[in-house]
Amino acid sequence: MVEPEDGRAMDLSGLTLLEARRRLRCGDVSAVELTQAVLARIVEQDNRVRAYLTLTPETALEQAREADACLASCRRDNAEPPALIGLPLAIKDVLCTAGIATTCGSRMLEDFIPPYDATVVARVRQAGAVVLGKTNTDEFAMGSSTENSAYFPTHNPWDLSRVPGGSSGGSAAAVAAGEALGALGSDTGGSVRQPAAFCGIVGLKPTYGRVSRYGLVAFASSFDQVGTLTRDVADAALLLGVIAGADAHDATCVDLPVPDYLAGLEGGLQGVCLGVPDEFFGRGMETEVETVVRRALQDLETLGARLERVSLPHTEYALPVYYLLAPAEASSNLARYDGVKYGYAAREARDLWDYYKRTRERGFGAEVKRRIMLGTYALSAGYYDAYYLKAQKVRTLIREDFERALQRVDAIVAPTSPTVAFPIGARADDPLQMYLSDVYTL
Ligand code: GLN
Numbered sequence: 001m002v003e004p005e006d007g008r009a010m011d012l013s014g015l016t017l018l019e020a021r022r023r024l025r026c027g028d029v030s031a032v033e034l035t036q037a038v039l040a041r042i043v044e045q046d047n048r049v050r051a052y053l054t055l056t057p058e059t060a061l062e063q064a065r066e067a068d069a070c071l072a073s074c075r076r077d078n079a080e081p082p083a084l085i086g087l088p089l090a091i092k093d094v095l096c097t098a099g100i101a102t103t104c105g106s107r108m109l110e111d112f113i114p115p116y117d118a119t120v121v122a123r124v125r126q127a128g129a130v131v132l133g134k135t136n137t138d139e140f141a142m143g144s145s146t147e148n149s150a151y152f153p154t155h156n157p158w159d160l161s162r163v164p165g166g167s168s169g170g171s172a173a174a175v176a177a178g179e180a181l182g183a184l185g186s187d188t189g190g191s192v193r194q195p196a197a198f199c200g201i202v203g204l205k206p207t208y209g210r211v212s213r214y215g216l217v218a219f220a221s222s223f224d225q226v227g228t229l230t231r232d233v234a235d236a237a238l239l240l241g242v243i244a245g246a247d248a249h250d251a252t253c254v255d256l257p258v259p260d261y262l263a264g265l266e267g268g269l270q271g272v273c274l275g276v277p278d279e280f281f282g283r284g285m286e287t288e289v290e291t292v293v294r295r296a297l298q299d300l301e302t303l304g305a306r307l308e309r310v311s312l313p314h315t316e317y318a319l320p321v322y323y324l325l326a327p328a329e330a331s332s333n334l335a336r337y338d339g340v341k342y343g344y345a346a347r348e349a350r351d352l353w354d355y356y357k358r359t360r361e362r363g364f365g366a367e368v369k370r371r372i373m374l375g376t377y378a379l380s381a382g383y384y385d386a387y388y389l390k391a392q393k394v395r396t397l398i399r400e401d402f403e404r405a406l407q408r409v410d411a412i413v414a415p416t417s418p419t420v421a422f423p424i425g426a427r428a429d430d431p432l433q434m435y436l437s438d439v440y441t442l
Pocket of ligand 1 (some may be wrong): 168188191192219
């Protein structure tokens, strides 16, 4: 079914979403041809990259045929085709997909097939996108390297001995390797931005409330957002425009108009003031990273932006605050996995208590258990005030730092990760080292 790799197929799998869209619309390429090219690329690459947990080639080709029919009728009627018609996308395996396994990278949900689509999945489908499959992730999105997947680690396509970042490492690797034209991920404390940086693509964590989380399996609900992974900024604008906006199924999703993000890209940076936070440069940052970031700052200036130093004085508390609050919320969210209604179930248990214990003991991996224990501790009577409540207060101070800085500047520019992509295995046994990967995104 999948055509062998050839020069043209290679070209097609490397297109940006917008370029592919232009070619589809003018009939230069068909959606079936494009999808076949990407599927061929997956066959060729994914035994090494291992970006996907589940592939859905048959339904992808079926959607591509429907897209071609839609494109033909739009051409006939001179009508505007749906925004993502015929564009092959990958979906992180923490987003529910009707009829397609959604494992969250966990044994706990190995056999879980959701009966409904997450709102963002429904929206990209409605816009005509072709869904290629589900991408690998750290278990329940807890991690920074995709090594915490219960199934296998994903490899960085630029250097297979290195991690792609995480937790949306499968989505980032897929887009970087030509195994998808764009992807959806989720970002709680960096899980879209950091893997995008490690794989040399563009990752966007939208503002909390901009995008519906209905059907996103919850990790830390006061931080979780769905985000985009694309080859360039214009593609991020295109994809965000499709997934953003109010949703009756998610009360935290705000009812504000969705601007035309693409229209805003051409204005240049003249008159824009960008803040560069002092606290984001220094200790722990690799010189390779610093060199590239400083060069990017110069480029921004060349493009017309004015740079101004700002201070975010509570930055040093971001990591401890996040690693108290996110596990606290996770410990509560993950209490639902008890083997009763869905997910892994230790059926041979002797009694109910034994049943819960065995289910959670076997269903969860080490990092998830560590977070549940940290979070339960931070929330327990006697420690709640000292840890959870205090962390919430410091979170407010951190937010106020940003609000103060943003009164003076239009946006803040900062590095994404203190290091380049590290070798697989280098931090896997050292949770604290791993957590330090997130120091800028938290
Ligand atoms: N790496 C961070 C963590 O392990 C962030 C993960 C995320 O954003 N989902 O919690």
